[in-house]
Amino acid sequence: MLKLQSAPFVWIAFSVTSFISSNALAQSQVGPVLQRAAVVEDYTLPDHTGLKPPVFYEPWDLMNGIRRAEFGADLLSPRTFLPLFDPRPMESQIDMSKVDNPFGFTPLNPIFQGPLEVPLRPIRALEHVLYEQCSTMSNIYYTLVMQSLSRTLPGEGNFAGVGRLDANFLTVLAKTPGLGTSAVQILFRQHNVFGQPSDWTPGGASGSYFFMDSLQNANNSTLNIVSFQQGLLDDRVVLSVGKMHPNQFFMLNFYANDESRQFLNGSFDGNSVFQPAQGTYSPGFVAQIIPCDDIYVNAAIFDLADYPGNSFQNINAGLYWAGVEVGWTPNWLGTFSRYNVTFGTTNAGNQSYSGYGDVTGIKQTNSMIGFLGQQQIGDWLGVFAEYGLGESTGAVAQQELSVGVSIVRPFGRPDDDFGIAFAWTKPNNNYGNEIPGSEPQSASVLETFYRLQLTNSLQLSPDLQVSFDPASGDGSPVVALGLRLKMQF
Secondary structure, three states: OOOOOOOHHHHHHHHHHOOOOOOOOOOOOOOOOOOOOOOOOOOOOOHHHOOOOOOOOOOHHHOOHHHHHHHHOOOOOOOOOOOOOOOOOOOOOOOOOOOOOOOOOOOOOOOOOOOOOOOOHHHHHHHHHHHHHHOEEEEEEEEEEEEEEOOOOOOOOOEEEEEEEEEEEEEEEEEEOOOEEEEEEEEEEEEEEEOOOOOOOHHHHHOOOOOOOOOOOOOOEEEEEEEEEEEEOOOOEEEEEEEEOHHHOOOOOOOOOOOOOOOOOHHHOOOHHHOOHHHOOEEEEEEEEEEEOOEEEEEEEEEOOOOOOOOOOOHHHOOEEEEEEEEEOOOHHHOOEEEEEEEEEEOOOOOOEOOOOOEOOOOOOEEEEEEEEEEEEOOOEEEEEEEEEEOOOOOOEEEEEEEEEEEOOHHHOOOOEEEEEEEEEEEOOOOOOOOOOOOOOOEEEEEEEEEEEEEOOEEEEEEEEEEEOOOOOOOOOEEEEEEEEEEEO
16 A cells, blocks of 8 residues: 555645635636636637636637637637727726626636635736726736655655746737737746755656646746737738747647646646657747638747746757647537647757756757547536657657546536546656666556635645656655645736
8 A cells, every 4th residue: 555655734735725715716617618708708818828718708619610720729819809009098997896706707606705805806906907908918826736745766855835926918919900919928937846945846756757747847937928929811820929838839738738727747738749849938930820610720930948947048059849730620519629630840859958958969850740639528528638659769758648538517516627637658768767778668647636616716626646657766656645726816
């Protein structure tokens, strides 16, 4: 039997958080259920900014083929935004007595009424003013994850907390007839590790192959996204340039794309075969095209020598990742359907790139292909499956397969979520403690979570991960018990 050295922390955390009333992002489920925001009715933004919950603002079966393709491409094409430079009344329309819910979200179905909803009205009123007068959508939230490991390597701690503050802003500059939307995006993050050194990670401490807490970043404060977009042909073509995340546009899993509210393990958010592109924010250029109904094409090139903690310092290193994704968004079952194939190539193999900004100067070309299918069944069940195949000299993995299920209305609660997923990975050559040139041992992981909507602005998610066949240690499975608290300001 596995013995959890710090298991009591879970019960303590549950007891403490039951008395807490603060703010967490109240995001709804994936599905055809119509839940329009009171102010922002048709707002979409690439997921990694944290500004786009996977909510259908119109029923899937009532969308036309172009709208479905736009949603599948994660295309930013807000229709109800009043552009920044359009005339507008200068007086605020905010009624402080009515701003109780997190900005941009409809009333939810919480268990408790949070006493901090009223004190936070000034912040939320300011968000309304930014939207009305400055055409700026803002979203600020804090996520805390506590994890305890069943075993660790010698000298490593088995318990830590990781906190992350996200501050997201999008400003719609103009909407030009015949062209499309001009917009600027900014994402700032601040990370902290509690109880362990700042470079501590649950995967590194236990010897697990898997990144068991995608919330964590080695850099304390980072400007992750600074980008500009311009639409063409009435937003049938959208061009973006700046510092972005490749996973916004490639192998994006709507059921597992947000570690602050869905799965924590990095193998479900993107695909490890596409690393390091799937694990960084870096300068790049992206073209998103909607050629016809239910079809989208995303193409991009990114600089891989730069990372969240810097901006453009290492462009001259010459490391790149380029990719093309073709997606299909049919109206199957009258609910969300998205299927894509993704091709990528990079000169950053495992001999030239070993982490954020760690460039050896050795370039090694590698190519990869990935498949991802996502299907909503009814208004309560979502399923996904993805597979990636790359070369043995790639940066992280040769193959990775993951499957998962999301129950978006557990116990009839529309704002809760239950997820369970399994991933199998074959690492690249020369990974972990393998003999150089030998065939590496495969690894697998199982994760499940339940997200509970405690108040309108507080979410609590117990999380369990089991990592099998870790790369280091005594070979026994690693169990990680986690508890996540998300607070929306």
